[in-house]
Amino acid sequence: MNVFTSKTELTKFLEQERIKDKNIGFVPTMGALHQGHLSLIQESRKRTNLTVCSIYVNPTQFNVKSDLENYPRNTEKDIELLVSENCDVCFLPNTNDVYPNGVSKLLEINLSGLDKRMEGERRSGHFDGVVTVVNNLFEIINPDIAFFGEKDFQQLAVIRKMTQVLNMNVEIVGCPIIREPDGLAMSSRNERLTRHERLAATFIYNTLLATKNLNGSIQEKKDFVIKQFENHALFKLDYFDITSEKNLTACIEEPSKLTRAFIAAFIGKVRLIDNIALNN
Ligand code: PAF
Numbered sequence: 279m280n281v282f283t284s285k286t287e288l289t290k291f292l293e294q295e296r297i298k299d300k301n302i303g304f305v306p307t308m309g310a311l312h313q314g315h316l317s318l319i320q321e322s323r324k325r326t327n328l329t330v331c332s333i334y335v336n337p338t339q340f341n342v343k344s345d346l347e348n349y350p351r352n353t354e355k356d357i358e359l360l361v362s363e364n365c366d367v368c369f370l371p372n373t374n375d376v377y378p379n380g381v382s383k384l385l386e387i388n389l390s391g392l393d394k395r396m397e398g399e400r401r402s403g404h405f406d407g408v409v410t411v412v413n414n415l416f417e418i419i420n421p422d423i424a425f426f427g428e429k430d431f432q433q434l435a436v437i438r439k440m441t442q443v444l445n446m447n448v449e450i451v452g453c454p455i456i457r458e459p460d461g462l463a464m465s466s467r468n469e470r471l472t473r474h475e476r477l478a479a480t481f482i483y484n485t486l487l488a489t490k491n492l493n494g495s496i497q498e499k500k501d502f503v504i505k506q507f508e509n510h511a512l513f514k515l516d517y518f519d520i521t522s523e524k525n526l527t528a529c530i531e532e533p534s535k536l537t538r539a540f541i542a543a544f545i546g547k548v549r550l551i552d553n554i555a556l557n558n
Pocket of ligand 1 (some may be wrong): 306307308336339411433
């Protein structure tokens, strides 16, 4: 695997590969890699003939400073994992390369409100930081296909929208959530859970599953989830929402189209998110 820390070196390398007619798959990450990320690398390797994985903890998408400071970092282990997946390129950029105009210069685009609900409402400015870093990384790498996990389903929708609005020539592929054997969605944040919290954390997925199987109206499903969390000693619900998959608008009546249920909740100091498709 080639490891690049400089944008110039990476772009030189990719230009050479493109001449050989290689199509480029891109998996942007913030490191602390787990099986969820590796499933994206695997998908990229199936669909393209050169896979680039970037590892960059993006400062502009954290609205809480301590969250950025406490974000798990383990580049050595990440590189070992990427090598074991036969990833072709690991890009470890510095902030000057990612933000040539400075971190205060964020992309301003109209995302048709996709960035305003749920995560966008709770984490002010979060999606401005996400679209900026992804756009800047796309400019450097110029991938044919980019891969994102459905665990951050809203992020996936926001990035799809960004590529439409900016008329970008890149295919966005969403990949299924990878779960631990007890159902907890894999996330770099899981590393921050205490043993006790980790054991309890399966509650989020179990609640989503119970909601999916509950034969009731949207309001009944919402009431059910709120009650479940009220009765839980460790979890505090941040939000529960049921929305259309396409435009993430809230469903009020029984949905006829594809819908998803979303949960964000705190356990101790850690905020976890998860989601589930309701009609399949
Ligand atoms: O999903 C993530 O890890 C990040 O939001 C991303 C897409 C790498 C942008 O920093």
